[in-house]
Every structure is written in structure tokens, then in C-alpha cells.
Amino acid sequence: MHRWxxxxxxxxxxxxxxxxxxxxxxxxxxxxxRAQVEASQVVAARYPELPQHIYNRGxxxxxxxxxxxARRLFEEALAAHFYTDESFLHTYASLLIYLGESQEEIxxxxxxxxxxxxxxxxxxxxxxx
Amino acid sequence: MxxxxxxxxxxxxxxxxxxxxxxxxxxxxxxxxxxxAIAVVSFSxxxxxxxxxxxxxxxxGVREDLKHWxxxxxxxxxxxxxxxxxxxxxxxxxxxxxAWTWDHQHSIMQQYGFARIYxxxxxxxxxxxxxxxxxxxxxLYANLMIVSPLYSDFWIRELYRxxxxxxxxxxxxxxxxxxxxxxxxxxxYVIHLAWTIRHGYAVNPTKYLFIGASYFLWYAxxxxxxxxxxxxxxxxxxxxxxxxxxxHSSLRRKGGTQKSVTSWLVQPHHIxxxxxxxxxxxxxxxxxxxxxxxxxxFGAIDFATQYAGPIPELGKPGYTLSQAHELxxxxxxxxAPLLHYFVDSFIWKVRDENVQAGL
Numbered sequence: 001m002h003r004w005x006x007x008x009x010x011x012x013x014x015x016x017x018x019x020x021x022x023x024x025x026x027x028x029x030x031x032x033x034r035a036q037v038e039a040s041q042v043v044a045a046r047y048p049e050l051p052q053h054i055y056n057r058g059x060x061x062x063x064x065x066x067x068x069x070a071r072r073l074f075e076e077a078l079a080a081h082f083y084t085d086e087s088f089l090h091t092y093a094s095l096l097i098y099l100g101e102s103q104e105e106i107x108x109x110x111x112x113x114x115x116x117x118x119x120x121x122x123x124x125x126x127x128x129x
Numbered sequence: 130m131x132x133x134x135x136x137x138x139x140x141x142x143x144x145x146x147x148x149x150x151x152x153x154x155x156x157x158x159x160x161x162x163x164x165x166a167i168a169v170v171s172f173s174x175x176x177x178x179x180x181x182x183x184x185x186x187x188x189x190g191v192r193e194d195l196k197h198w199x200x201x202x203x204x205x206x207x208x209x210x211x212x213x214x215x216x217x218x219x220x221x222x223x224x225x226x227x228a229w230t231w232d233h234q235h236s237i238m239q240q241y242g243f244a245r246i247y248x249x250x251x252x253x254x255x256x257x258x259x260x261x262x263x264x265x266x267x268x269l270y271a272n273l274m275i276v277s278p279l280y281s282d283f284w285i286r287e288l289y290r291x292x293x294x295x296x297x298x299x300x301x302x303x304x305x306x307x308x309x310x311x312x313x314x315x316x317x318y319v320i321h322l323a324w325t326i327r328h329g330y331a332v333n334p335t336k337y338l339f340i341g342a343s344y345f346l347w348y349a350x351x352x353x354x355x356x357x358x359x360x361x362x363x364x365x366x367x368x369x370x371x372x373x374x375x376x377h378s379s380l381r382r383k384g385g386t387q388k389s390v391t392s393w394l395v396q397p398h399h400i401x402x403x404x405x406x407x408x409x410x411x412x413x414x415x416x417x418x419x420x421x422x423x424x425x426x427f428g429a430i431d432f433a434t435q436y437a438g439p440i441p442e443l444g445k446p447g448y449t450l451s452q453a454h455e456l457x458x459x460x461x462x463x464x465a466p467l468l469h470y471f472v473d474s475f476i477w478k479v480r481d482e483n484v485q486a487g488l
Contacts, residue, residue, distance in 0.1 A: 003200070006198070006200070006201040007201065007204075010205070010208050010209075013212065013227065013231065014208075014212060016227060016230070017212050017215075017216065017223065017224075017227055020220065020223035020226055020227060021215065021216060021219060021220035021223045021224075022220075023223070023290070023291060024219075024220040024222055024223045024290075025219050025220055027290070032222075032290065035286075035289040035290045035292075036286065036289070036290070038289055038294060039285055039286040039288075039289035039290075040286075042285060042289075042294075042295065042296060042297050042300070043281070043282050043285050043286070045297040046281070046285075046297040046300050046301065047278045047281075047282075050278055081161055081162070083161075083165075083166050083358070084166050084169075084357065084358050115165050115428065116165045116166035116167065116428070117166065117167075118165065118167060118423070118428060119167075119421060119423075119424075
């Protein structure tokens with residue numbers, strides 16, 4: 001094997017890094033946020049059934065003060081075992097508290113949040129936000 | 130027509146290279162169902178970090194190999210450290226993209242490499258087989274990235290970040306084209322296989338079982354998964370375990386006569402020491418990076434939830450992580466001397482024959 005072949009992959013990595021790093025370095029935060037928002041919209045349009053997007057629709061409903069619809073969508077995401085997004089479980093538990101649901105219902109979701117994110121620095125919603 | 134060959138031997142290949150991906154998927158699904166999301170970190174600590182250690186051992190642990198690859202083994206870390214530092218400082222998202230892309234390329238090449246070993250060991254395949262296997266791996270994997278809901282999110286976001294917007298309809302069209310091309314290539318691959326046999330070259334059926342099992346894992350988890358959890362855990366198990374197995378086997382075969390720590394560590398009867406060293410590396414890594422050791426416990430061992438259950442009526446918020454650590458530290462500080470008192474109460478009794486033997 002020729003010696004330069006050992007470094008071939010590093011050359012590719014450096015070239016890709018130079019391209020990508022320079023793009024990110026010159027991109028304004030506003031452009032980056034706009035790109036992410038647009039990308040989220042198109043991904044959600046392509047995969048509306050994914051739990052992440054069901055959760056996002058629930059958040060939108062909550063922003064529009066349609067809390068029952070938000071709860072329905074959150075429950076749908078929860079039924080799909082969507083446990084990897086801390087904000088989802090924390091927000092859902094907070095919503096249940098806000099809606100004055102039974103302690104049993106609140107504990108069901110808040111305990112899931114504690115179980116899956118034991119190292120979270122967020123306060124327990126049951127103790128006040 | 131068929132000539133079977135194995136990377137290790139018949140039994141071990143069936144366990145580590147053919148059955149393992151199916152077991153890994155089952156473990157991934159079970160983890161999603163019953164374990165905490167922190168299980169991803171636990172699997173990473175128990176498999177991914179040790180497989181890095183195995184890599185260091187393979188690259189830096191054999192004197193003759195170290196001499197053979199001296200320059201890349203010295204320059205490589207410097208070059209990687211430099212690009213990582215620049216990325217962390219000025220372009221963290223791009224560094225993530227770079228790591229993500231290289232990780233996938235690395236996964237493709239590992240499975241391709243195992244396929245090559247199968248042909249090498251069985252002396253099978255035509256001269257063109259290697260190229261077809263490489264294309265098969267790249268095309269199947271690229272199709273997985275393009276088509277699966279789990280992975281497409283990532284590249285769509287990157288396209289937008291690079292100012293290359295794509296509509297939902299275009300994504301759908303691209304995915305259909307990708308699937309069609311992958312299907313056509315599979316047909317071409319089978320035709321090439323038939324051509325290989327017709328021209329008198331033997332084929333190794335175990336290689337195809339191995340490739341099938343690997344892609345079963347990647348494709349199944351990319352569609353079943355509600356999140357990255359199942360795919361990440363299953364992949365970590367397959368990739369990490371197979372890598373550790375091949376390193377252990379390779380070093381054992383290579384360094385049987387050498388007197389070195391590495392060759393001692395990979396002796397069959399030192400397997401516990403080998404695994405313990407891998408684990409020690411993980412623990413050390415976790416400590417150096419100032420991460421909690423509780424992450425090893427799949428979420429089952431956790432200080433903050435051990436005494437969970439805030440009682441709002443009493444104004445009790447439950448243990449915070451630092452309070453729970455303090456409790457654990459107090460348990461160790463007080464408990465260790467108590468255990469010392471207990472064992473000393475019987476391990477020094479002179480009337481005991483076992484004790485007399487050591488005096």
C-alpha cells in the first residue's frame with residue numbers, strides 16, 4: 001500500500017470539514033434558525049405520523065390555547081413510546097397540572113419524565129415551575 | 130459452487146456475526162419498552178467505548194504493527210485533534226455532521242470488511258466480487274439514509290442549512306428513485322452472483338447470511354423505531370461487539386508467541402481480564418469527562434430517582450442529583466468502615482485453621 005493512501009480519508013475529511021465549517025462560520029444565526037424552521041416544516045409534511053411531529057402539532061395547539069387538542073396529540077405521541085425528548089414529557093406533565101388533572105394522571109407522565117431523564121436539571125413540574 | 134468459510138469458526142460466527150444482529154434488535158426493542166432513555170448511554174459506555182479501546186489496542190498494542198504504521202498512527206491523532214478543536218470552537222454543527230457522516234461510512238466499511246474476510250477465508254468469489262460487495266454496501270446503506278424516516282430528517286435539515294431547500298414532494302420522489310435504483314442494483318448483484326458461479330468461482334453462503342443479518346438490523350430499526358433509541362442501541366450492540374470479537378481474535382492469532390501485555394490480555398483464559406480492561410477504559414473515560422457513573426446502570430441505578438416522589442403537599446421536592454450524591458457519598462464513607470469492622474470480626478480468628486495457614 002502506498003503511504004499516501006493512509007491519509008486519503010483524512011484529506012476527504014479535511015475537505016468536507018473546510019466546506020462545512022466555512023459555511024457554518026459565515027452563516028448568521030437568523031439564517032440558521034430560518035433554515036431549521038423551514039426544514040422542520042418540510043420534514044413534518046413528509047412524515048406527519050412520526051411522534052416528534054405529533055408532539056410539535058400538540059405544541060402548536062397549546063400555543064393556540066387549544067389545550068384539549070394539545071393533550072390529545074401529546075397522548076398520541078406518548079402511546080408511540082416517544083420517550084427520548086425530555087421537553088415532551090416535561091411539557092406534557094406541566095400541561096396536565098395546568099388542566100387540573102388527577103394526581104394519578106400527572107404522576108403517570110411526570111414519573112416517566114423522571115425515569116427517562118434522571119439527570120435533568122429541570123425542576124419537577126409537580127413541585128411548581 | 131458453494132464453499133463455506135468462517136471468520137472465527139462455525140459456532141462463533143453463528144453467534145457473533147449471524148444471530149447477533151437479530152438479538153440486538155430484540156434488545157433494542159426491549160430497551161425502548163422497559164428501560165429508561167438513559168439506556169442508550171449505558172450501551173454506549175458498555176460497548177461503544179470498549180470497542181474504541183479495542184481499536185487502540187489493535188493499532189497501538191502490537192509492536193510490529195506500531196512500527197509498520199508509525200507515521201499515520203502519530204500524525205492521525207494530531208490531525209483529528211486539530212479538526213475537532215476547530216469544529217468545537219467555530220462550527221459545532223458541522224463537526225456533528227462530519228462525525229455523523231464518518232460514523233456511517235465507518236459502519237459500511239466494517240461490514241464490507243467482514244464480507245471481504247469471509248471471501249478471503251473461504252477463498253471464494255470472482256475478482257470482481259469485492260467491487261460488487263462494496264457497491265452493495267454503499268447502495269443499500271445510502272438508500273437506508275435517503276428513504277428511512279429515522280435518518281432522512283438529518284440530511285433534509287443539512288440541505289436547508291446549506292441553502293438547498295427541497296420540498297416534501299421532491300423528497301418523496303427522491304426516495305422512490307433511490308428505492309428503485311437499490312432494487313435494480315440488487316437484481317444486478319444477483320445476476321453477478323449467478324455469473325460468478327457459472328464461471329466456476331465458488332461462493333461463501335455464510336457471507337450472504339452475514340450481509341443479510343446486518344442489513345436486517347439497519348433497515349428494521351430505521352422503520353420500527355419511534356425514535357433513534359432502538360436503532361442506536363441495536364447498532365451499538367452489533368457494531369461494538371463484532372469489532373471487539375474480531376480484534377480479540379486477530380490479536381490472539383497474531384501475537385500468540387509475543388511477550389507483551391497485549392498478547393497476555395487476549396489469551397483465551399484471560400478473557401475476563403480483557404473485558405475488565407475494556408470496562409475500566411469506559412469508567413476512566415466517564416470520569417475524565419466528568420460524567421455520572423450512574424449512566425452505566427441503564428437507568429435502573431440512579432441516585433436522583435432512587436428516592437423519587439416529590440410530595441408537593443409537604444413542600445418536598447424529592448432528591449436533587451447533588452443531594453442524592455451526597456447521600457450516596459455518606460453511605461460509602463460510613464458503610465466502608467462498618468464493612469471493614471464486620472469482616473475483621475472473623476478473618477483474623479487464630480483458632481480458625483484457615484487463618485492459621487496464613488500466619
